[in-house]
Amino acid sequence: MIRHLWRNRIVVLVAAICADILATNLALLVWFWFVRPLSFEGQLLFDNSPQGGRILFVAVLNAATFISYVAAGMYSxxxxxxxxxxxxxxxxxxSIGVFVAFLTNLLAPQFALPDVVLDTPLLIGGWVLVLFWSVLFRVVYRSMLSRLRRRGMDTRRVLIVGALEPGQLVYRSITRDDSLGYRVVGFASDIVPESGISSVPILGNFDDIGDIIKAQQVDLVIVALSGRASHELFDSIMRAEDAHVEVKLYPDAFTLITNNVVSENEVAGLPLLNVRNGALANPLNKVLKRLFDVAFAALVLLVAAPLMMLIAVLIKLESTGPAFFVQPRVGIDGIPFPTIKFRTMRVDAPHLASWTTKDDPRKTRTGTFLRRTSLDELPNFINVIRGEMSVVGPRPEQVLWVERFSQEIPYYMRRHQQKAGITGWAQANGLRGDTSIEDRTRYDLYYVENWSLLFDIKICIKTFVDIVTGRNKGY
Structure with missing residues (x-):
């Protein structure tokens, strides 16, 4: 369900970007057609002599408008x-995009339109054309999207927490217009209201939120509680976030809790507050991180290929068994996947489920060196290429440990809102091997909440320096 939801969001995002690009370039074609008799002396956009300048101008305008749209949140x-x-x-x-493009045309000769004097009427005309076509295409795009949502595409399955008046108000508001694509599956409430709540059932109480989300394939939870203690409200939010779904608060509930909130928006005239999601909830950030992962992993595998072949030979020479060790680990959304590492223990040792210690007798001599230098994790970059892991993220744990930690450590499963990583903020701060899982979880959650591409690069550099200088404590 999560992957299906992301596919829908990516399709909608790509459609919006394509509509904006098409609108910008159609506006340019019309503008060039008007400008040509005045300034181009009969030459078209792709004539031989001025071709380069015009193509560069088109590229600058497209890039400037796209960046300004992203910065303005037009795709979210x-x-x-x-x-x-x-x-x-x-x-x-x-306006910002057009201004940047025309300013570049004036200040950078290599990007300038040849034989064109950009006087005020031409500038205003170009701005009006781009604006007109952009707004027109957005209106058409929104109308088509509304129709598709009425037919069941790009819908959100909603669970409302709280069945009293605030919850019923939320229900009435978001279902009033079916073009928004909200489908309320039911309520979660400890109190059954005396008045009816239409045909939507109460699916369980607050303790059942996690199970309801899984059973009903919920991807949006709206918390609408009134007069509840703040810890009860906070627990409801955390149960929803542990299930990796988006959470919003109705403001009446927000008066009881003031952390975890970053922004306010309006849905069908109803003000709702967003509970803080990690930066990777933004599809563009998700794409950016994936591009970084693929480029980084491909480079490492290319450069390290001879070393990896040598390591495989050394492992085979020292002990019987395969050079690689494949084991199920828990990744994003709590889904297990097969991690690939160089084997560092005897063939029978991995079946003993316990932490690896400094002088662990199960390790081979080659394995001890590989763990100390983290070279045993080089095959993890294959997992990155396959999309199962990221270069940076919370380290993946065994299934049995995750089942245990999720019961013992509050909000532990929130670390699985992102892909598991080869290195992470916890490892970059020396928390490896037989160290406190509570401390590691705190560092992992900080990373999940504060991700940025620069943060990833910082962790990669810090990890590399630790390995080279011997500060790495892997064993």
């Missing part, structure tokens, strides 16, 4: 945003 707008509000955001973002 709430479902209930009005077309007027969206048009105003489009106005400001488009």
């Amino acid at each position: 707008l709430p479902r209930g945003i009005s077309r007027i509000d969206e048009s105003f955001k489009m106005l400001s973002a488009t």
Whole structure:
């Protein structure tokens, strides 16, 4: 369900980007057609002599408008945003993009349009054309998306926590317009209201939230509780977040708890507050991290290929058995996947489920060296290429340990909101091997909440320096 949801979101995102690019370039074609008789002396966009300048100008304008749209949040707008509000955001973002493009044309000769004098009327005309086509295409795109949502595409399955008046108000508000694509599966409540709540059932109490989310394939939880203790509200939020779904708060509930909130938006006229999600909840950040992972992993595998072949030979020479060790570990969304590492123990040793210690008798001599230098983890980059792991993220644990830790450590499963990593913030701070799982979890959760590409690069550099200088404590 999670992967299906992401596929839908990516399709919608790509469609929006394509619509904006098409609108910008159609506006340019119309603008060139008007400008040509005045300034181009009969030459078209792809004539031989001025071709380079015009193509560069087109590229700059497309890049500038796209970046301004991303910065303005045009690709992460709430479902209930009005077309007027969206048009105003489009106005400001488009204006910035057009301004940057024309400013570049004036200041950088290599990007300039040949034989064109950009006077005020031409500038205003270009800006109006780009704005007109962009808004027009957005209106068409939103209309088509609304129709598709009515037919069941790009819908959100919603669980409302709280069945009293605040919860019923949320239900009435988000189901009033089916073009928003919200499908309420039911309520979770410890109290059954005296008045009816339409045909939507109460699926369980607050303790059942996690099970309800899994059974009903919920991807959005709206907490609408009134007069509840803050710890009860917080527990409800954490149960939902542990199930890796988006959480929003109705403001009446928000008065009881003030952490975990980053922004407010409006859905069908109802103000809702977003509970803090990691930066990778943004699809663009997700794509950016994936590009970094693939590029980094491919480079490492290419450079380290001779070394990996040598390590495989040394392992085979020292002991019988395969050079690689494959073991199920828990990754994103709590789903197990096969991790690939160089074998560092005797063939029968991995069946003994316990932490590896400094002088662990199960390790081979080659394995001791590989663990001390972290070279045993080089095959993990194959997992990265396959999309099962990331270069940076919480280290994956065995299935039995995850089952235990999820019961013993509060909010432990939140570390599985991202892909497991070859290295992580905990490992970069020396928490490896037989160290406190509580401490490691705190570092992992900090990373999940504060991800950025620069943070990933910082962790990679710190890990490399620790390995080279011998500060790495892997064993």
